Amino acid sequence: MRRTSAGVLVVAAALGVAAGFLLDQVLTAAGRPTFTPAVTLPILLVLLGAVIVALAVPIRRATRGQGTSSVNPFRALRVAMLAKASSILGAALGGLALGLLVFLATRPVTPSLGSMGTVIATAVCAALLVVAGLVAEHLCTIRKDDDDEQPGGDDPGLEPRIHGH
Numbered sequence: 001m002r003r004t005s006a007g008v009l010v011v012a013a014a015l016g017v018a019a020g021f022l023l024d025q026v027l028t029a030a031g032r033p034t035f036t037p038a039v040t041l042p043i044l045l046v047l048l049g050a051v052i053v054a055l056a057v058p059i060r061r062a063t064r065g066q067g068t069s070s071v072n073p074f075r076a077l078r079v080a081m082l083a084k085a086s087s088i089l090g091a092a093l094g095g096l097a098l099g100l101l102v103f104l105a106t107r108p109v110t111p112s113l114g115s116m117g118t119v120i121a122t123a124v125c126a127a128l129l130v131v132a133g134l135v136a137e138h139l140c141t142i143r144k145d146d147d148d149e150q151p152g153g154d155d156p157g158l159e160p161r162i163h164g165h
Contacts, residue, residue, distance in 0.1 A: 001077065003137060004084045009091040009130065016095020017102065024103035035100060036115045042125035045090065049132030052086050055079045056136035063141075080140035087133030094126030 024034045056079050062071040100119045104111045 001080060001084075004087050004134060008088060012088050012091040013095035013098075016092040016097075017099040018095075020096040020099020020101075021103050022099075023096075024100055028103075034104065034111075034115070037097065037100075037118050037122045039118055041093075042118070042121040045093065045122070045125040045129045048086060049090075049129045052079070052083050052136040053132050053139070056083060056139035060139040076140045080137050083133045083136035083140065085133075087130045087137065090126045090129030090133060094123050094130065097123035097126060 020035075027034055059071060059076045059079060062069055063076075097119050101116070101123065104116060104119065
């Protein structure tokens with residue numbers, strides 16, 4: 001598995017910014033109020049980040065020989081994929097919140113502090129989720145064995161075999 005690249009996070013954030021700005025633009029053009037995230041969204045983003053890091057810490061301890069059990073590579077992969085998905089989700093939601101914030105900041109009327117507060121809190125907590133996802137992904141890295149140089153190298157058991165003819 002490859003680590004989450006900065007490019008993927010930037011693209012997710014850029015798409016989120018565009019989506020947030022366009023969402024408020026469409027809502028305003030239709031005469032409806034702008035979108036404001038629920039107050040619980042930032043709380044849930046922080047809790048998700050904490051859970052992901054908490055799931056990754058035992059894997060890190062086991063890979064460093066500090067734990068009492070061995071590393072289950074499938075569990076490590078599942079937690080790493082959850083961490084990767086969380087960092088991408090955090091980038092997209094952070095971008096969405098920034099898009100909403102840009103829309104509110106470009107209006108001639110000053111928005112209410114309540115709506116701006118939840119949008120800012122969502123952006124900050126989404127950034128924390130990105131950081132937590134990247135940290136958890138790093139914690140789930142299992143050191144490469146010496147015999148893992150090249151898959152399918154000189155090991156006859158890894159070569160494809162054709163049956164029949």
